[in-house]
Amino acid sequence: MIRIGLTGGIGAGKSTVARELETLGAVIVDGDKIAREVVEPGTPGLAALVEAFGERVLAADGSLNRPALAAIAFADDESRKTLNAITHPLVGARSQELITAAGPDAIIVQDIPLLVENHAGPMFHLVLVVWADAEERVQRLVSQRGMSEQDARARIAAQATDEQRRAAADVWLDNSGAPDSILTEVRRLWDHRIVPYGHNISERRAAVGAPAPTDPAAQRCYGRRARCCSRSPAC
Template sequence: MLRIGLTGGIGAGKSTVARELAALGAVIVDGDKIAREVVEPGTPGLAALVEAFGDGILAEDGSLNRPALAAIAFSDDESRARLNAITHPLVGARSQELIVAAGPDAVIVQDIPLLVENQAAPMFHLVIIVWVDAEERVRRLVESRGMAEEDARARIAAQATDEQRRAVADVWLENTGTEEETREAVRALWSERIAPYAANVNSRRAAEDAPAVQDRAYGERLVGRLWVTLGAEATRVTAVGDTGAAAEVVLADGVATGDVAGRLGEAGFARVGDTDEFRGSDPGRAVTVRVAAQGPAGA
């Protein structure tokens, strides 16, 4: 299974990218759609929101009045945190149900508006950022969604900055041209990177002739990905060199390289023979991970 995190600022055009990925065969797990589902009338999620923010967030028919909730929840950090504490666990649980149902060989694209803010990037093989500058997003929100300009700017200001998004981006997809140009870019990304990456992961195979990418910021992302993958079975994970393309892992006492090879393979790092070296399955980036086992377990 290949898991892709898709995100970008409100109004950036993630839905266009998601639709094209779905047409190409990806299974889309839409965070916004699920967020609406878990607070439908009669759900525990809606009851919790009413308890936290009052009956004023309800429409006359008993459904959630989203603009009313947004006006309260995005007014300050404390209110936004209270909203997130209610909705995020519900969305996470439903998302996991859909991922399991998709099957082990699927390409899963999780459309998560707050992926960066929630520091969820290490959970994914790839993170795709859809980008449009803030002024264009304001224009789109006002003209296409009927949002008041003040509300649009408040929503944008409450989200991650472009710099924060760049720090986690494996793919920076500029959605500044026509819709067809964006779709063409997605198709190229699928054929050149996503589909072969998925095939490599499913076969536990390293990518051949992956390019060396000079990206010092990737080192931190690589370390985060390895910690998420290995958890307590690693005692140290460090980036090596200044290109961001290599890391070293020291395993806990008694844990052998063979014990973690399967999980590393699932995470996109294929073992080279019976050695302690693993290489990335991503055809878009050459990566090397060296694992040092300690204790008596052996390989």
Template structure:
């Protein structure tokens, strides 16, 4: 299944987006709803809270008096840790049950207000962040939810900053506009990205990007870091390191708009052992026919995976530590970053190769691009043969 993380600051409009996604068939798992369920009257969760914090956290009807609990649970770090040790495992267990109950072809949207704060982004396939200006959010909280303005400001200040949420966002949904605007944006996202993404994952199909060269884009670095975080979680201990490589890893260098990432493993068994985990994270293995050459990522033929996300094409190279492929990928990237003349030389090669690819077009474009680049890369490999890769960033 495709797992989507949905988050945003208080008052940004997550509920509106969740409702629009549900109307299109998404399975919504709301962490706030689950958090209330696991401490409802008669549950082991509520009994554990009473044992830890006392019976005076209960209302007259036996339900949880949340303000009374907050007064005790948030008075110091130890009390907060006690609360989390009780509720977090219960929420996690219930979430796992709901995920297991979802259909294999489901698009599951996990509505998690503190997704960024709890570093959950690497554990889902895509993160949607609903964004609205602080003053707009304050107005909504005060006018529509009846929250005291001072309290609303304090709650917003306690959450992640806009910048932190932007860094985690694969998709930023702007909810500052007119009524209905964000719903239209969700409709486009559903049809053009989420539905194809799920279908690709289920079929084990990586996106086959059309060839094209673009000028360097500042967002490549952040996009790569999000992919790296997901790949590290999927690969687990098998990954010695995970790195952004290739032309998109070099500032100011034109390149195909396809990210390249290298997972370094200790041995071939390590690469085989994470095949299914990478597919589950949204990176199925590339078949021989689907393999698109990615000049600059290596000189031989390591194992390769590709992104199933049509909104962010990527190639993932699995290389054994110390192999020629692994060392060249790192040395080549670092050489380009450090040497202005090398960047100029490679830019000329890229543009020449792109012209040849454009002349042929279609399925032959990638092969033509690689054929022009490969002789130059072979020469570079000899120049860099004795260089060792730098330590992880």
């Protein structure tokens, strides 16, 4: 099994990349989708949110009022930490269920909006970061998702910076060009890197002629090795 982390700022286009990878054969574990699932009516997750933030986060039908929750949770750091402390363990547990069910030969792509913020890069064989300029992302969020400009900018400001994402990225996917250009890049990545990498992992075969990693690539390699060694007494 090869596990790939897919991330990027809100509005950058992770969903577009994920859909194309799924078409090519990847198993997508969508963090946003799971995050919605674990707070559906009747779940412990929704009950915990109501306990933390009050019934003002509920819609009239008893479901989660996401805009109301966002207005509260992204207003300050403490509220955001409270939200994350409730939802992240639930999302993690459900994600692991889906990964286990996919089987040992699967190419797993985990779409995780806060991968960089949570320092989760060492969990993955590769980290893909989808990028678009912040102003372009604001326009997308306002026009395509109906957010207010203030809400869009608050969400972008609450996430990792471009510099932090670059340091975590094994692959940087620029989604600021023509709509089809990112799809072409994803197909090339799949054919020339992801599939061969998956074969090497399954056959325990070292890549031939691979250059020695340099900083910050070396730091990512060391982080993965450290995580592996911490889980293996033979390391």
